[in-house]
Amino acid sequence: MQDYLMEHANRPLAELIRLGVAQGPEKSGDDQLVRRCSRNAEDILFLMGGGTGGRNSAIIDTTGYRIRTRKVEIPN
Incomplete structure (x- = not known):
């Protein structure tokens, strides 16, 4: 999943x-600069907790971007 x-x-x-x-005015070449979710795959951590509540996930953002969450569906 990390890869x-x-x-x-x-x-x-x-x-x-x-x-x-991201902030700023768009500059020439910004369409070629790709921003990834992490610098290294090993820095992406997955946690799963138990309980009767719904399943959900959260991304703790430390890069200055706004925090966003999205439900992750796990195939059977």
Whole structure:
């Protein structure tokens, strides 16, 4: 799952600026600068807790971006 996120959880800086996730005016070349979810796959941690509540996940953001959460479906 870590490798999957490293491969798929990335966006060009220009897109992040347009979405309001990154600050600044968009500059030439920002569409070529890819921002990834993490520097290293080993830095992505997965935790699962028990209980009768619903399943959910959270990303603790330490990079200055806004925190976003999304439900992760686990195939059977």
